[in-house]
Amino acid sequence: MPELTDAQLDQLIIALGLTERPRRPGRRPTAPCGTPAAYKRHIRNHEPIDDACRAANAKHSSEYYAAAPxxxxxxxxxxxxxxxxxxxxxxxxxxxxxxxxxxxxxxxxxx
Known part of the structure; x- marks a missing residue:
């Protein structure tokens, strides 16, 4: 079996899904759990929603609708x-x- 270079090995590891892909430059970091943005990310990625994110989204929604007309x-x-x-x-x-x-x-x- 031929020897792989470090770059080829990195590409193979990413292709097999053994590690997260590196983020594109200029993108914002992923929102931490317990924020409305993380709640939306869970929904978008079909991930289970934790209690902290659910509570943060409920609080955000109640504040949004509580704005005085x-x-x-x-x-x-x-x-x-x-x-x-x-x-x-x-x-x-x-x-x-x-x-x-x-x-x-x-x-x-x-x-």
Whole structure:
């Protein structure tokens, strides 16, 4: 069997999956567990989600939706696709009638 150079051996080890591939230059480091970014990474890579990441994502979501709505905005037009967009813009959970109207429009129903 021919002798492999160090570079060839490194390529073989990476090709066999025996070690992690080196990160491309200029990329950000992987987010540590216990952050919303790590939670998204677990979802994206189909990995099991640990309790720290789940708690961090729940906290982030609750803070996102707890943002105070702007006082000078008109009331939400409930039951319309526009109402669904107003919910999103104001970071308020979407109510059932607005979600139904948005889905109906998206599926070709109401215009």
């Amino acid at each position: 702007k006082a000078d905005l008109p009331p939400i037009a409930h039951g319309t696709p526009q109402g669904a967009r107003q919910h999103w813009y104001r970071k308020v959970p979407i109510c059932g009638p607005c979600r139904d109207a948005y889905n109906a429009r998206r599926n070709g129903g109401v215009k």
